[in-house]
Amino acid sequence: MRRRVGVTALAATVVLSGCTSESEAAQTPGLEARGTVLTTVQPARQDLTNQISLAGKVTINPVFGLAAPAAGEIRYVDRKPSTTPVDRRTWVATVWVKGSPRRVEIPIGSVMAGRLMDDRAPVSKGMPVVSAKHIGYGIVADIDSAQAYRISGSVESIKAQIKNGPGPFECEPVGTIAALPAGSLPAPKPSATTNPAPGSSGAPAPESGEDPGAATGGEGSEPTGLQVVCVAPAKTRLINGSDVTLDVITGRAENALVLPVEAVAGLSGKGKVDLVIGADKQRKTIDVELGISDGKVVEIKKGLVGSETIAVPGPNLPTPAPEVTG
Numbered sequence: 001m002r003r004r005v006g007v008t009a010l011a012a013t014v015v016l017s018g019c020t021s022e023s024e025a026a027q028t029p030g031l032e033a034r035g036t037v038l039t040t041v042q043p044a045r046q047d048l049t050n051q052i053s054l055a056g057k058v059t060i061n062p063v064f065g066l067a068a069p070a071a072g073e074i075r076y077v078d079r080k081p082s083t084t085p086v087d088r089r090t091w092v093a094t095v096w097v098k099g100s101p102r103r104v105e106i107p108i109g110s111v112m113a114g115r116l117m118d119d120r121a122p123v124s125k126g127m128p129v130v131s132a133k134h135i136g137y138g139i140v141a142d143i144d145s146a147q148a149y150r151i152s153g154s155v156e157s158i159k160a161q162i163k164n165g166p167g168p169f170e171c172e173p174v175g176t177i178a179a180l181p182a183g184s185l186p187a188p189k190p191s192a193t194t195n196p197a198p199g200s201s202g203a204p205a206p207e208s209g210e211d212p213g214a215a216t217g218g219e220g221s222e223p224t225g226l227q228v229v230c231v232a233p234a235k236t237r238l239i240n241g242s243d244v245t246l247d248v249i250t251g252r253a254e255n256a257l258v259l260p261v262e263a264v265a266g267l268s269g270k271g272k273v274d275l276v277i278g279a280d281k282q283r284k285t286i287d288v289e290l291g292i293s294d295g296k297v298v299e300i301k302k303g304l305v306g307s308e309t310i311a312v313p314g315p316n317l318p319t320p321a322p323e324v325t326g
Contacts, residue, residue, distance in 0.1 A: 039312040040276050041263055043304055048253045050150055050292035054246040055227060056141030058238045062176030063113050063221050064229040065128035066104055072097035074123045076115055081185060085109045085135040093130055095123060113221035115181015128176055131183035131221040134231060134260040137238040139171055141228045141246050148226050150293055151177050156249045158230045163243040170245065171230035175291060183221035251292040253260045257306055258297040266290055274311035285315045
């Protein structure tokens with residue numbers, strides 16, 4: 001009797017171990033070769049709107065920046081300080097480009113707050129060169145660097161809604177979104193020596209009949225972070241410090257060729273994508289020109305025709321090598 005029980009137990013053990021071995025073998029997955037692309041996408045076409053929601057506040061006398069209209073040399077116009085806002089667009093600096101002047105003007109309702117560059121300094125297009133101050137109420141919304149590249153083009157329109165207050169209403173954008181350094185307002189020099197002789201690198205003399213005290217005011221401006229500044233319609237009742245939601249639209253595109261943002265390196269201007277080529281799914285990184293983005297997809301303006309297969313995620317910068325210590 002004991003012998004039969006022992007044989008039965010041994011047989012059961014053999015059967016169980018055999019089942020376990022086969023089960024383990026069946027559960028072992030096959031692995032793709034290192035570097036094989038597992039997720040891909042093809043470009044698609046759709047209408048696209050670059051629309052961003054920002055949280056802002058009503059602010060008194062907000063500071064904003066004016067950018068260089070072209071790359072060249074900046075020359076500032078010497079003026080006496082004034083706290084009176086201008087009633088027409090007023091010339092405060094000139095960017096000289098190969099002997100051709102490009103004016104920088106502050107808008108109606110503002111005063112010049114500071115010079116952001118040294119006189120005669122080289123500047124690039126889009127660089128903040130002048131700070132201005134809107135006299136009265138304005139609306140200011142801080143933005144982060146990721147949002148900045150979506151708003152870096154011209155702002156098409158802004159709608160504002162004050163929490164528990166007026167709105168929605170159109171809010172006129174002013175200035176550049178770029179962060180500003182501290183601005184300075186040096187004392188004007190005597191009129192006999194303020195203006196260099198005209199030429200390819202000199203600034204022209206002030207326009208005749210222009211009020212020399214109409215364009216500057218204050219003792220310079222404080223630095224700012226990245227921000228959007230806009231001005232509400234004159235009849236809109238504003239209260240300083242009130243919370244505001246801004247709906248910012250920077251562009252629209254019809255029937256645009258798009259890719260998911262995860263498939264693209266970059267969100268504005270020049271970017272890169274990885275083409276998937278051949279049966280072995282090899283990656284090839286190519287350059288593309290990017291347009292607007294809604295945060296989910298990004299417009300591909302040049303570089304693709306629409307039939308390509310693109311790897312997801314897109315190309316990344318190589319990881320820096322670890323520092324060697326000791």
